[in-house]
Amino acid sequence: MKIEILGTGCAKCNELEMKVKQAVAKSGKFVQIEKVSDLQKIMGYGVMSTPGLVIDGKVVSTGKMLSANEIIELINAY
Amino acid sequence: MWQELSGKIVLEWLGFTGKLGDALHFFLYDTIKIWFLLLSIIFAVSFLRTWFNTEKVRAYLAGKREFTGNILAALFGIITPFCTCSAIPLFLGFLQARIPIGVTFSFLISAPLNNEIAIAMLFSLFGWKITAIYIGFGLFVAILGGWIIGRFNVEQYVLITVPPLSGDIELPTYKPPFQERVNEAWNNTRDIFAKIYLWVMVGVGVGAWFHGYVPAEFIAAYAGGDAWYTVPVAVLMGIPMYSSAAGVMPLVEVLTQKGMLLGSALSFMMAVTALSLPEAIILKQILHIRLIALFFAIITAGIIGIGFIFNTIL
Numbered sequence: 001m002k003i004e005i006l007g008t009g010c011a012k013c014n015e016l017e018m019k020v021k022q023a024v025a026k027s028g029k030f031v032q033i034e035k036v037s038d039l040q041k042i043m044g045y046g047v048m049s050t051p052g053l054v055i056d057g058k059v060v061s062t063g064k065m066l067s068a069n070e071i072i073e074l075i076n077a078y
Numbered sequence: 079m080w081q082e083l084s085g086k087i088v089l090e091w092l093g094f095t096g097k098l099g100d101a102l103h104f105f106l107y108d109t110i111k112i113w114f115l116l117l118s119i120i121f122a123v124s125f126l127r128t129w130f131n132t133e134k135v136r137a138y139l140a141g142k143r144e145f146t147g148n149i150l151a152a153l154f155g156i157i158t159p160f161c162t163c164s165a166i167p168l169f170l171g172f173l174q175a176r177i178p179i180g181v182t183f184s185f186l187i188s189a190p191l192n193n194e195i196a197i198a199m200l201f202s203l204f205g206w207k208i209t210a211i212y213i214g215f216g217l218f219v220a221i222l223g224g225w226i227i228g229r230f231n232v233e234q235y236v237l238i239t240v241p242p243l244s245g246d247i248e249l250p251t252y253k254p255p256f257q258e259r260v261n262e263a264w265n266n267t268r269d270i271f272a273k274i275y276l277w278v279m280v281g282v283g284v285g286a287w288f289h290g291y292v293p294a295e296f297i298a299a300y301a302g303g304d305a306w307y308t309v310p311v312a313v314l315m316g317i318p319m320y321s322s323a324a325g326v327m328p329l330v331e332v333l334t335q336k337g338m339l340l341g342s343a344l345s346f347m348m349a350v351t352a353l354s355l356p357e358a359i360i361l362k363q364i365l366h367i368r369l370i371a372l373f374f375a376i377i378t379a380g381i382i383g384i385g386f387i388f389n390t391i392l
Contacts, residue, residue: 008167039167043240048132048171049164063131063159064262 001078002032006042006052012065013037013051020053023071031075081107101290108282108328113275115202116195116324120270123194125263127159128254132168135185140175144228147181152220155188156213159266162190162357166364174240180228187377188220191352195274199327200347212344219348219380226376235366277325285332292336309385312342313378316349323350341388348381 003020007013017035024031036042036054045054049063053071055078066074084107089099135154139147160168165186172182192213200209254262319326327347334343358370 010164039170042167043170043174046133046171046174048136048167049159050167062133063164065265070258 001029001075002034002056003075004034004036004054006036006045006047006054007050008037008039008042010050016051016053016065019066019068020071022068023075026068027072027075029075080111084110097290101286104289105282105286108286109279112199112202112278112282112328113271116198116274116278117267117271119198119201120194121263121267123157123197124159124266124270125259127157127266128259128262130154130158132158132160132164132171136171136175136177139172139177139181139185142177142181144178144180145225147178148184148221148224148228151177151181151185151224152188152217155185155220156192156217158185158189160189160193162354162360165357165360169361169364170238170240173236178228179232179236180224180226182224183227183373184220184224186373187223187352188217190354190357191216191220191348193323193351195270196323196327196347196351199278199323203327203331208340208344212347215344215384216348216352219352219377219384223373223376223380227372230372232369232372235369236364237366238364274324277322278328281325281328285328288329288332288336308339308342309345309382309389312346312385313349313353313381316346317353317355319350323347326350339389341385341390344388345381345385348384349378352377352381 003024005013005017005020007016013035017033020033024033042050042052045052045059047059047062051065052059052063053061053066053074055074060074085103088094088103088106092102094102135151135158139151139154142150169182169186172185173179197209197213200212316326330338330343330347334340353374358374361370361373
């Protein structure tokens with residue numbers, strides 16, 4: 001599984017990246033985490049409000065902070 | 079009810095009298111009242127906003143005709159969460175979906191103008207009538223401003239080429255349950271409140287001092303007059319005060335009570351929220367300075383026009 005955090009470097013985007021790392025550690029799954037800050041790539045996902053969260057190439061959330069628990073739910077639901 | 083209690087606390091229990099007592103009473107009453115209303119309104123707006131996001135708005139606006147698009151974009155600007163930091167992806171994203179540039183600008187004017195802080199502050203200080211007038215005229219400027227920008231050939235001033243979307247716009251699939259929306263709204267409210275509560279106190283504090291000590295004639299002489307230049311001066315003064323709406327608006331309330339004309343006050347508040355230098359600097363990365371200048375000039379003209387109309391009618 002691969003999780004991408006889309007963000008151009010705003011404070012919230014960095015916060016979300018932290019939360020994703022926490023969530024992945026808690027979930028105990030093997031997940032590849034990548035921060036995407038290239039605007040063209042972000043646009044490619046059709047995301048305009050950052051931070052965005054992408055799991056295996058699918059946009060699951062845009063424009064908001066998620067808690068570690070919410071991210072775990074997203075990972076499990078996937 | 080709260081007004082009486084606050085008067086009781088300051089004047090009877092703490093034993094303050096005269097002008098100092100008046101000012102303190104005003105300060106306590108206003109600060110607590112505004113805090114309470116801010117929390118409630120920002121929560122309500124944030125909660126409603128969990129159903130909207132810019133991606134959905136874009137999907138809806140794509141393919142709409144220009145004039146209808148301007149109106150819809152301005153309306154969406156009220157309810158869509160927006161922060162200056164996301165102005166670039168938003169702008170490019172709209173272009174990507176082939177939404178006309180004028181429609182995009184309608185949204186870019188309306189969104190910061192009708193932000194939750196401004197709406198909450200206006201409502202708690204001036205009541206629903208002035209809030210409605212502010213939003214109504216704000217929409218008017220956004221619709222007309224965006225439409226006018228669309229009349230110029232401004233596509234050449236966008237410095238980045240955006241690859242058009244291939245296929246349909248994909249929307250995030252996740253639908254949060256009710257409880258999660260409440261949590262999200264509450265988190266957002268807390269974040270915003272933490273940022274502005276001190277500013278509210280400072281604004282009300284200075285306002286309270288004005289209220290108790292500065293005579294109305296003084297304010298009428300400097301801010302109140304109906305000289306032609308009061309509106310443009312108010313707008314110019316509003317530009318550098320971006321993001322301090324929470325601190326500035328309590329002052330404006332006191333100024334209007336003491337004789338500042340409502341049109342000048344409205345223009346000033348719109349300038350504070352709509353003309354944002356940080357936004358201009360961020361947009362400079364993707365737009366030619368001429369387009370940004372046109373954007374600012376049109377909003378400024380619109381806001382000044384509203385101030386004049388208001389000062390003349392009322």
